[in-house]
Amino acid sequence: MAGLTRRTAAGVLALGLTASPALAATGGPRRVVSLNPCLDAILVQVADRDQIAAVSHYTHAPSSTSSGALGLTFPFTHETAEEVVALRPDLVLTARHSSPATRAALARMGVRTELFGLPNTVEESLAQVMQVARAVNRPERGQALVARIRAALAEAAPPPGARTLTAVTFQSGGFATARGTLMDEMMRRAGFENAATRYGLTRTSNIPLEKLIADPPDVLLAGQLEPGAPTWADRVLAHPALAHVAHRMYRAVFPQNLTFCGGPVLIDNARMLAQARRDALAALAART
Numbered sequence: 001m002a003g004l005t006r007r008t009a010a011g012v013l014a015l016g017l018t019a020s021p022a023l024a025a026t027g028g029p030r031r032v033v034s035l036n037p038c039l040d041a042i043l044v045q046v047a048d049r050d051q052i053a054a055v056s057h058y059t060h061a062p063s064s065t066s067s068g069a070l071g072l073t074f075p076f077t078h079e080t081a082e083e084v085v086a087l088r089p090d091l092v093l094t095a096r097h098s099s100p101a102t103r104a105a106l107a108r109m110g111v112r113t114e115l116f117g118l119p120n121t122v123e124e125s126l127a128q129v130m131q132v133a134r135a136v137n138r139p140e141r142g143q144a145l146v147a148r149i150r151a152a153l154a155e156a157a158p159p160p161g162a163r164t165l166t167a168v169t170f171q172s173g174g175f176a177t178a179r180g181t182l183m184d185e186m187m188r189r190a191g192f193e194n195a196a197t198r199y200g201l202t203r204t205s206n207i208p209l210e211k212l213i214a215d216p217p218d219v220l221l222a223g224q225l226e227p228g229a230p231t232w233a234d235r236v237l238a239h240p241a242l243a244h245v246a247h248r249m250y251r252a253v254f255p256q257n258l259t260f261c262g263g264p265v266l267i268d269n270a271r272m273l274a275q276a277r278r279d280a281l282a283a284l285a286a287r288t
Contacts, residue, residue, distance in 0.1 A: 028137025029091035029112075035079050035102065036095035038261035039116055039132060041066040043093065044074065045264050046133040046141040053087045063225045066261040081105035091135060122153065122185055125262030132263075149266050156270035158191035158277065165280055167192040167219040168207065170231065171256055178204045183259050186266065190273035192219065209241055216245045219280045221273075223256030250283045252276035 032051050034040045037058035044052065044067050057078045058064040059071035077083035081102045084092060092113040094103050106113055114135050119125040126146050133142025167187060169177040177183040177194065178201045184194050195217035199207050222231035231253060236242060254272045258265060 029089075029135070031087060031089045032091045032093065032136055033077065033084050033087055033089040034093040035077070035084075035098045036093065036116070037064055037066050038263065038265075039093045039095060040071055041261050041265055042129050042132040042145075042263040043136070044070050045145055046129070046138050047136040048138070051136055053089050054083075064257060064260065066257050066263075066265045085109070085111070093132065093135065119262045120180060120182055120185075122149075122182070122189070122262070122266065125182060125266060126150075129263050145264060149264065152267040152270045153189055156190050156274035162191055163281070164191055164193050165219050165277060165284075166195040166198075166217040167221050168195050168212075168217050169221040169223065169259065170236070171204075171223045171259060174206045174235075175204050176201060176207045177259065178202060182262050183269075186269055186273060187221075190270065191277050192221075192273070209236075209239060212236065213242060213245055216242075216248050218248075218250060218284065219276065220249050220251045221276060222251055222253045223259055224253050225256055247287075250280040252279060 028051065030051060031053040032043065032047060033054045034043050034052075035056050037056050040055040040059045043055070052074050054075045054077045055067070055071055057076045059067045059074070060076050065071050075087075077087070079099050079102055084102065084106065090112060092106055092111055093116065094106075094113050095116050096118060103113065103115075114131075116128060116131065117124075119128050126149060129145050129149070130139065130142045133139050133145070169183055169187065171177070176196045176199075177187075179194055179197045181204065184196075187194050195215070196207065198215060199211040201207065220236065222234070224231050231251075234251075236246075238246075252275075254276070258269045258272055
């Protein structure tokens with residue numbers, strides 16, 4: 001591997017082979033590196049601060065972080081094996097979208113890694129919280145975080161018999177969230193029907209304007225990359241072809257990074273959706 005000496009690689013290999021006894025003796029990994037922003041968001045909530053050797057570089061980017069200001073306080077890597085090895089971790093958290101080359105290099109050198117999937121449901125996301133918490137030997141913090149998430153979901157749920165609003169969630173580039181995703185479930189839990197299903201979307205992609213014209217949703221949930229930035233919903237509402245139906249769609253703007261991850265992000269996601277629903281109901285009532 002470029003940039004690694006044989007001596008360094010041998011040292012890391014030895015570290016990987018002796019990690020388990022050390023972890024048992026100290027009550028958990030002492031140097032954890034995460035290569036995924038969604039895992040970062042969970043890790044910074046459940047691990048001891050001095051357990052975290054580095055998070056991913058996405059957590060230091062305002063448009064992609066899911067950890068907020070807390071994530072900025074940790075060192076980060078750009079996901080290269082050289083950077084990770086230099087930190088001498090005894091545990092690396094990776095995801096299926098992490099660099100395959102880096103994962104393969106770490107495996108060759110015996111660095112202990114744990115692979116995580118992409119949760120598509122709330123329950124899968126809560127299970128991932130517990131997986132990370134157990135990996136760093138802090139299961140009680142995982143249980144506390146799960147309880148907080150469940151409480152936020154319960155608070156955001158509409159009362160029984162409340163009106164269901166149709167909605168489309170737009171991300172940058174005009175991509176609409178499809179059915180079978182974590183965001184789709186969050187919408188339904190907050191009292192929205194994902195209109196993308198009515199438009200025939202089977203995966204997250206663009207919605208043709210003619211479908212919006214023929215059957216406009218009650219609400220456009222507009223993900224925003226940063227405060228003040230234009231959203232795709234702005235472009236939709238300003239399109240001449242939608243002039244006669246644009247007034248029928250309420251626009252709710254929120255930070256787009258609330259749609260990227262599960263775990264603790266679901267707390268703010270649930271609150272955002274509940275507020276958007278309340279605001280939309282008030283706006284729609286004022287128009288009638």
